[in-house]
Amino acid sequence: MDYFPYKYRPGQKELVEFIDRAVRDRRCAVIEAGTGTGKTITSLCGTLGYAKEHGIKVIYLTRTKSQQKQVVRESEAIGDEIFCIAMQGRSASSCPLMRDDPELAAGNSEEISKLCSEYKKKKNGVCQCRFFTSIEETDVESWASRIRTEHPDPEDLVQMCEDAGLCPYEFTKLLLPYADVIAVPYPFVFMPMILDRFIQWTGVPLSQMILIIDEAHNLPDYLRDVQTFEYSGHAMDLVAKEAKDHGDFELHEGISVTDVVAVMKEILASAEKEYLIDDDGMLPPYFLEDELMSRLGVSSVTISRMCKAMEEIGDGIMEKKKERKKLPRSYIHSMAMFIRAWIDGDEDNYVRLVIKEGDNPMFQAYCMDASGAADPLVDCFSSIHMSGTLQPLSAYEQELGLGRVNRLCLDGIFPKENMLSVYTDKVSMKYEERDIPQNYDKLMQMVVECVNAVHVNTAVFFPSYSFMDKMVDDGLVQRLNRDVVYEERGMSQPELMNVFENFKTSDGGVLFCVTGGRISEGLDFPDKALEMVVLIGIPYPKPTAKLRAMRRYYDIRFGDGIGFTTVIPTVRKMRQAMGRLIRSETDRGVAIILDRRVSGLKGIDAGLCQDIPAAVREFFSR
Ligand code: SF4
Incomplete structure (x- = not known):
């Protein structure tokens, strides 16, 4: 039928x-x-x-x-x-x-x-x-x-x-x-x-x-x-508070819950000191278990028993909270579950990391196998x-x-001539080049010229929030003769929708957002709600310890670590952002990529253009 x-x-x-x-x-x-x-x-x-x-x-x-x-x-x-x-x-x-x-x-x-x-x-x-x-x-x-x-x-x-x-x-x-x-x-x-x-x-x-x-x-x-699990310094503080509120139970021969928390905090600090480089650091597989054993002076069997005791204490706390119609959550229970999962976890498909996020460092067991x-x-x-x-x-x-x-x-079914995709070879967002003054100033200049070339709703996709902040601090907004709205870090869904609606209904508004963020996927900008996107750089992932581990893993499994972990996700992110432009057969739009490295990127269909503002004006005058 x-x-x-x-x-x-x-x-x-x-x-x-x-x-x-x-x-x-x-x-x-x-x-x-x-x-x-x-x-x-x-x-x-x-x-x-x-x-x-x-x-x-x-x-x-x-x-x-x-x-x-x-x-x-x-x-x-x-x-x-x-x-x-x-x-x-x-x-x-x-x-x-x-x-x-x-x-x-x-x-x-x-x-x-x-x-x-x-x-x-x-x-x-x-x-x-x-x-x-x-x-x-x-x-x-x-x-x-x-x-x-x-x-x-x-x-x-x-x-x-x-x-x-x-x-x-x-x-x-x-x-x-x-x-x-x-x-x-x-x-x-x-x-x-x-x-x-x-x-x-x-x-x-x-x-x-x-x-x-x-x-x-x-x-x-x-x-x-879904398979990844982590445990942060803030969560440890909550365990200490819970132990204080509910009685600091002894888990094993003079070792109480707060003693375990203190040792976990010491281990986290030592992981940061020894292994953290920039955002993260890779830990040896037995790091946590070995440190817990040596600092607490117990065997692995005792650690397992202590975890069981903490789970039972946590169950009791949750039960009491439930009876009082409070959130049945126990931080002691969560810490025990984490230690157990970390120690028992699979070594081949997980990388164990220490991660720094603001003032909240954490352990993370990241699953590399989808x-x-x-x-x-x-x-x-x-x-x-x-x-x-x-x-x-x-x-x-x-x-x-x-x-x-x-x-x-x-392929999409809408007329190909409704979209113009171009890139420049005059700038690069390569790590080593992005902050060189000549390159940075040229990049800023090109953003200004492209956005100011035509009065249409334009989204500027930055490679990161920090790079957006830097350009804003350096006066980018003042050089655009337009109203600018921002996708900000950690925005709630209603706040994000508010920004999105304001921009959609604006006349020639400018939206600053991040490639791979929530704006660049899943939101529809029909008709004149969005007619131009400017992508600053290619959103390659940062070369973190996690990324290096993933590359090795995918090299071994499929023989192409760089492809699986870097090129494919980067091209998908860029295509998602560019895809916001054409949502119906009458939509038209221009995608501009400001990075010369596009020429070597398979999967992005954009032509080299020496005078992008002129090409943009010509496209919209047709
Ligand atoms: S979800 Fe709420 S309304 Fe529904 S059965 Fe449970 S307590 Fe009652």
Whole structure:
């Protein structure tokens, strides 16, 4: 059955058929599809034919709420025969009883889940959460029919549930078995504990799910991060405070919790002193274990016993907090878990680091192997991986360990003449050159000339926040005759959206942001909201200890450490930033790259230009 609800644009039918074939053959489809190919609607229509025939569920994995809304909107366009539901992860804000408590806002899904169980417990035979109790009296099937026709997005669904006095999270779980398409964040599938529950709620095993991975170029990094764990100096201070508040328990022959904290702090300071170079330093694999043993004068077996004792103390603290409806968190417990994980962890796929972030140094065990968390992609019925920037596809497959793959690259469908991409060979952001006064002054001059060449909305992508700060301090803004808004470090999502909206609706505004930051991915700037991007330099990653370890690892595994860790991610970042320009067939735009090294960078399609301001004026005068 052809579910496609619109008139096919060029390439779309081919894409739907390609996905359908991959699903029918139980293969993975790895697809780079340019702007305008309609990734959401084509992936839904390519999977739904087989899925509906065989009772398989389509699980659409997204990174953001706006992507979830898009899945709901496209399912609505297909029609009422498709039941689509979007579910957000658990947080205090999704619970009507917890959302007003500021302490709980910091709670993770596991902590909120524990607190929820406490609320659901019966006291004198009565459940303490009325939003949960009322679910029992609700006709789930009639709600399912209503949702099938009303197609609420995630926020609307939460509102509908609350208006009816139902817990949005618990009630959505009951609706999942009815759904053909379920849009969920990545953790639902890639965090084992959540996946087990998700499988129970949906009522079908992973082998009966087709996974669609949106913005798939993010997946390898996401999977590495999921497996990475770290522990900071600030967290150690919180352990000391917790021990003071709850009693400083003895763990082993005169060694108390605060003694362990003191020793951990000493070890962290010594790691910084001995191994830190600039941002990070690589530690020997047994560094922490050896130091703990020698400084505390105990054996590795005793350390393990002390960790167990701290976990038990932490369990007791969490239990008490839970009973008081407080965030069930114990810093003593977290420290024990960290020490255990660090000592027991896998040596081959992890690099152990000391990292300095501001005034908060930390230990980090960074997982270099994305495929270690990619089992669901092997165990599911079929998986569809889509992005506008996924090439080289074979590298993506290797990183994730995908087998049985069908590959497709589809160009964007909008007229090529709507975009001009140029670079200059007059400046370079190479480490050794970026601060040479002649190069730096020329670079600043070129930014000014390019931005001032035409009065269109322009985004200037800096290689880092610190470089942006330096240029701003050196008077860049005063030399632009325009209003400037900024993407700033650590901005909250609402603050970022505010900046984004202000810029989008401005007339000839300038946005300062960072390549690879949140502005450069996932946000849509239609029409005149963005007509020019200026990329300062090539965003190669900093040559940190972590990067060097990754290079060695990928050299050994796939014979191309520089490609996997440096060239491929850099080109993807640049293409993402440049891709903000053309979002529809009437959009036009200019991408300017200020760095001569582009000439040797495979994958970036830009022409050398000796007079960029003139070329820009000529392009916009056409
Ligand atoms: S059942 Fe729902 S409303 Fe009740 S405590 Fe749990 S999350 Fe909150």
